[in-house]
Amino acid sequence: MSEESRNFIEQEIDKDLKEGVYDHVVTRFPPEPNGFLHIGHAKSILLNYGLAKEYNGKFNMRFDDTNPTKEKSEFMDAIIEDVKWLGADYEDRLYHASDYFDEMYENAIKLIKKGKAYVSELTADEMREYRGTLTEPGKNDPNRDRSIEENLRLFEEMKSGKVEDGAMTLRAKIDMASPNINMRDPIIYRVAHMTHARTGDKWCIYPMYDFAHPIEDAVEGITHSICTLEFEDHRPLYDWVKIECGYENPPRQIEFAKLYLKNVVTGKRYIKKLVEDKIVDGWDDPRLVSIAALRRRGFTPESIQKFVELCGVSKANSTADYAMLEYCIREDLKPKAKRMLAILDPVKLIIDNYPEGQIEELDIENNKEAPELGSRKIPFGRELYVEREDFMEEPPKKYFRLFPGNEVRLMNAYFVTCTGCVKDENGVVTEIHCTYDPETRGGDSADGRKVKGTIHWVSATECIDAEVRLYENIIDEEKGVYNEDGSLNLNPNSITVIKNAKLEPELAKSEAYEKFQFVRNGYFCVDYKDSTPGKPVFNRIVSLKSSFVLPKA
Ligand code: ATP
Ligand code: MG
Numbered sequence: 001m002s003e004e005s006r007n008f009i010e011q012e013i014d015k016d017l018k019e020g021v022y023d024h025v026v027t028r029f030p031p032e033p034n035g036f037l038h039i040g041h042a043k044s045i046l047l048n049y050g051l052a053k054e055y056n057g058k059f060n061m062r063f064d065d066t067n068p069t070k071e072k073s074e075f076m077d078a079i080i081e082d083v084k085w086l087g088a089d090y091e092d093r094l095y096h097a098s099d100y101f102d103e104m105y106e107n108a109i110k111l112i113k114k115g116k117a118y119v120s121e122l123t124a125d126e127m128r129e130y131r132g133t134l135t136e137p138g139k140n141d142p143n144r145d146r147s148i149e150e151n152l153r154l155f156e157e158m159k160s161g162k163v164e165d166g167a168m169t170l171r172a173k174i175d176m177a178s179p180n181i182n183m184r185d186p187i188i189y190r191v192a193h194m195t196h197a198r199t200g201d202k203w204c205i206y207p208m209y210d211f212a213h214p215i216e217d218a219v220e221g222i223t224h225s226i227c228t229l230e231f232e233d234h235r236p237l238y239d240w241v242k243i244e245c246g247y248e249n250p251p252r253q254i255e256f257a258k259l260y261l262k263n264v265v266t267g268k269r270y271i272k273k274l275v276e277d278k279i280v281d282g283w284d285d286p287r288l289v290s291i292a293a294l295r296r297r298g299f300t301p302e303s304i305q306k307f308v309e310l311c312g313v314s315k316a317n318s319t320a321d322y323a324m325l326e327y328c329i330r331e332d333l334k335p336k337a338k339r340m341l342a343i344l345d346p347v348k349l350i351i352d353n354y355p356e357g358q359i360e361e362l363d364i365e366n367n368k369e370a371p372e373l374g375s376r377k378i379p380f381g382r383e384l385y386v387e388r389e390d391f392m393e394e395p396p397k398k399y400f401r402l403f404p405g406n407e408v409r410l411m412n413a414y415f416v417t418c419t420g421c422v423k424d425e426n427g428v429v430t431e432i433h434c435t436y437d438p439e440t441r442g443g444d445s446a447d448g449r450k451v452k453g454t455i456h457w458v459s460a461t462e463c464i465d466a467e468v469r470l471y472e473n474i475i476d477e478e479k480g481v482y483n484e485d486g487s488l489n490l491n492p493n494s495i496t497v498i499k500n501a502k503l504e505p506e507l508a509k510s511e512a513y514e515k516f517q518f519v520r521n522g523y524f525c526v527d528y529k530d531s532t533p534g535k536p537v538f539n540r541i542v543s544l545k546s547s548f549v550l551p552k553a
Pocket of ligand 2: 032
C-alpha cells in the first residue's frame with residue numbers, strides 16, 4: 001500500500017515498527033461501563049481492532065472500571081454484546097482496570113518514595129484556586145515539600161479508611177508553573193468510601209483516570225494507546241506516569257478525532273432523559289444511534305464497518321451525515337435481502353373477471369440481483385391489496401399507475417386494466433375494480449404489448465396483517481439539535497405506526513433481526529422486542545432512495 005493511502009495512525013505504527021520502537025502491535029478498547037456504546041464508540045472499536053488485525057497483533061477489551069460510582073454490570077453485558085456483534089473479536093483478552101488496583105497502589109508508593117508524589121490537604125475549592133489559569137502559573141501546595149516518611153504515613157491513612165472523602169488527595173509532584181494545566185501537580189489518588197462492583201470494600205482510595213490509564217495500558221503490554229483528541233493535552237502526563245513508574249517498552253498514546261453525526265443525539269444525559277420521559281422505548285429505541293439501537297433498527301456490522309471506513313481516521317474534527325450511514329446499509333442489503341411484497345397503506349383491488357374463490361401460486365425471484373437467493377411462490381387471487389397512492393381517479397400527466405381505463409402490470413403476475421372504483425360517503429376510495437388479461441401470466445404480454453406502470457400487491461385473502469413502523473430523525477433538523485434552554489428539539493413525527501399493513505404470507509415465518517426489502521418501500525427489519533411467533537413487527541431501516549452522494553475520497 002502506498003504511504004498516502006495509509007491513515008496517519010498506520011503511518012506512525014509503520015514508523016515505530018521500522019525503527020524498532022516496538023516489534024509487535026497491541027491495541028485496546030477501554031470503555032467506562034457507564035452507559036451504552038454508540039456509533040462513535042464503534043469507530044474506536046473497529047479502528048483498534050482493525051489495526052491489531054492488520055499488524056497481526058492483539059486486541060484487548062478492557063473495562064475501565066476505576067470509578068466506583070458509575071459502574072453497572074448491565075452496561076458491561078451490553079457493551080460485550082455490542083463489541084462482539086461488531087465483529088471485534090478479543091478472543092480471551094477481556095480485562096478489567098480494577099484488577100490492577102494493587103499495581104496502581106504500588107506505583108503510587110514508588111512515586112512517593114522517589115519524591116514524585118505527596119499528600120495534599122487542600123479542599124477542592126482551594127485546589128482550583130492554587131491551580132492558576134491558562135495565563136497565570138499555579139501556586140505550590142503548602143504541603144508540597146512534606147517528607148517522604150510523612151507522605152507514606154498519610155497515604156497509608158488514606159488507604160486504611162481513616163480519612164474522610166475529600167479531606168486528602170495524593171498529588172503528583174510535577175510543575176505548578178507548567179503551561180499545561182494537566183501537569184500542575186495533578187491528583188492521582190482520591191479518597192472515596194464506596195463499594196466497587198468488583199473489588200467490593202477492599203479499597204477506599206481510587207486512582208484518577210490520568211494516572212490509572214497509562215498503567216492499565218502498560219500492564220497489558222499495549223503498544224499503541226489510541227484515544228480521542230481531548231486527551232492530547234493529557235499526553236505529557238500519560239508519558240510522565242509511564243516513565244516515572246519505570247515501565248519498560250511503555251505504550252505510546254496517539255489521538256484521533258471523534259466521530260460525530262450531524263443532527264443526532266449521542267450524549268448519555270440526553271438519551272437518559274428521553275428514556276425517562278418515555279419518548280423512546282429504551283436505550284435501543286430504533287431512532288437512537290447506540291449500537292444496540294442500530295442493531296435493532298436493522299443495521300448490520302458490515303454496514304457500520306463500511307461507514308467507519310468511509311469516515312476515515314484523522315486529526316481534524318468533522319461530522320458525518322446520517323445519510324451516509326443509510327447509504328452503507330442500503331449497499332450492504334441490496335444483494336443480501338429478499339425482496340418481498342408488502343402493502344403499507346392498503347386499499348382493495350378487485351379483479352372482476354378472475355374466478356371467485358380461486359387462488360393460484362406465482363413464482364417470484366427472491367432478489368433479481370442475486371439469483372443464488374432462489375425464488376418463492378406467492379398466492380394470487382381475485383381480491384388483492386395495493387397501495388392507496390397507486391390509484392388516482394383523475395391522474396395528473398405522467399401518472400402511469402391505476403386510473404380508470406389504464407392498464408398496468410401487477411408485479412410478477414398479470415396485466416390489469418382499471419375499470420373504476422367504489423367510494424364511501426366521505427369520498428374515500430374503498431375498492432378499486434379492474435379486469436385482468438389471463439394471457440399475461442408472469443407479467444409479460446404474449447403480443448408484445450407494453451405497459452408503463454408496474455405496481456406491487458398482496459392477496460387480500462392470503463396476506464397477513466402486521467405492524468410496521470416508519471421513522472424520521474428524532475430531532476427536528478430544521479431547528480438543530482438543541483433549544484436555547486438546552487433541551488432537545490424533538491421532531492413530533494419521528495415515528496409512524498402502521499397497525500395493519502398487509503404482507504405476503506411468507507413473512508409470517510420471519511424471525512427477530514431478519515431483514516427484507518419491501519419492494520418500493522424500503523428495507524425493513526423484524527423488531528426483536530415486540531414481535532411474537534407468527535406475528536412479526538417490522539421497523540423500517542431505510543427507504544430505497546436518497547439524494548445522498550458519496551463524498552469523493
Ligand atoms: P461518551 O461520553 O460519548 O459516551 P466517553 O468518551 O465517555 O464517550 P468511554 O467509555 O470513555 O466513553 O470511551 C471509550 C472509548 O471510546 C475511548 O477510547 C473514547 O476515546 C472512544 N470514543 C468515545 N466517543 C467517541 C467518538 N464519538 N468517536 C470515536 N471514539 C470515541
Ligand atoms: Mg468517558
